[in-house]
Amino acid sequence: MHIINIPCFDPIKIADSGQAFRYVKLDDTHVEVVAKGKYLQIAILGNDDFAFSCTAQEFDDIWYNYFNLDRDYSKLADMIKDDDYLQSAEQFGRGIRILRQDIWEMIISYIISQRKSIPAITTSVNRLSTLKGKEIIAPSLEAPFVQPSQNIYYSFPTYEELSDITLEELAGIGVGYRAEYIRCAIDDFISGKLTTDMLSEKNDEELYELLLGMRGVGAKVANCVMLFAFHRTSSFPIDVWIQRILDKYYGGSFNKNPYGDTAGIMQQFMFYYERYKPN
DNA sequence: GGCCAGGCCTCGC
DNA sequence: GCGAGGCATGGC
Numbered sequence: 001m002h003i004i005n006i007p008c009f010d011p012i013k014i015a016d017s018g019q020a021f022r023y024v025k026l027d028d029t030h031v032e033v034v035a036k037g038k039y040l041q042i043a044i045l046g047n048d049d050f051a052f053s054c055t056a057q058e059f060d061d062i063w064y065n066y067f068n069l070d071r072d073y074s075k076l077a078d079m080i081k082d083d084d085y086l087q088s089a090e091q092f093g094r095g096i097r098i099l100r101q102d103i104w105e106m107i108i109s110y111i112i113s114q115r116k117s118i119p120a121i122t123t124s125v126n127r128l129s130t131l132k133g134k135e136i137i138a139p140s141l142e143a144p145f146v147q148p149s150q151n152i153y154y155s156f157p158t159y160e161e162l163s164d165i166t167l168e169e170l171a172g173i174g175v176g177y178r179a180e181y182i183r184c185a186i187d188d189f190i191s192g193k194l195t196t197d198m199l200s201e202k203n204d205e206e207l208y209e210l211l212l213g214m215r216g217v218g219a220k221v222a223n224c225v226m227l228f229a230f231h232r233t234s235s236f237p238i239d240v241w242i243q244r245i246l247d248k249y250y251g252g253s254f255n256k257n258p259y260g261d262t263a264g265i266m267q268q269f270m271f272y273y274e275r276y277k278p279n
Numbered sequence: 280g281g282c283c284a285g286g287c288c289t290c291g292c
Numbered sequence: 293g294c295g296a297g298g299c300a301t302g303g304c
Contacts, residue, residue: 176300
């Protein structure tokens with residue numbers, strides 16, 4: 001166990017923020033995460049104290065970076081003083097952070113996401129993991145943690161683990177017409193046409209174009225992958241929710257430029273606020 | 280049981 | 293370049 005104080009960190013909001021599909025809110029003070037081939041549980045202790053169900057070493061090696069704890073989110077409010085909507089969204093969503101998630105997992109997850117509800121995306125991602133991922137045995141945890149929701153979890157499968165998956169198997173996980181897109185993505189990576197290292201080295205514009213070149217990847221999915229996997233935090237994905245906001249409060253379009261590399265964070269606040277704000 | 284989902288592809292202009 | 297139609301399936 002590792003206990004640490006973290007300002008501007010709300011695991012529950014992150015679980016509901018729609019950027020990750022393998023988070024489970026266990027109760028009001030516990031969430032569990034399957035990522036990086038590992039199981040992690042977080043217990044909320046109050047006063048910005050959190051217990052992580054891992055060693056201090058693993059926290060430093062993996063989760064500190066994963067949860068973007070190297071960025072000071074408390075400064076964001078100062079950037080939006082002339083924007084009433086964003087101010088409300090930031091106050092409501094404070095604690096959300098942009099995760100640094102696995103590149104391959106995000107590409108496939110967001111290809112799946114198109115024209116699907118978040119619960120349906122979660123179902124398909126979990127089915128794919130169960131089918132081809134590696135077993136992760138749930139740890140036995142004591143207070144302040146709670147019992148994991150399952151005994152066995154499955155890592156999100158690598159493209160090597162997916163190399164022989166058939167269109168029929170893909171159909172079986174409920175991805176419908178996206179099966180072909182997923183199969184193409186697997187081939188792109190198996191063949192070496194695309195590699196995560198190669199993509200990581202590109203600048204934003206080049207990366208965007210390469211992602212757009214993939215079958216089943218359009219502007220929205222490319223921006224989500226850039227934001228949630230490559231941590232290109234100037235990316236501003238526009239989906240039906242965001243477009244609804246822009247139509248309602250911004251005359252149909254949004255100038256993200258003033259926000260620089262915090263535009264993607266603002267986008268998350270807007271998305272979360274629009275979905276969960278009380279009427 | 281019908282409607283819609285964190286869109287994209289193809290076609291026609 | 294741009295708008296319209298079609299799209300497999302799961303949740304609610």
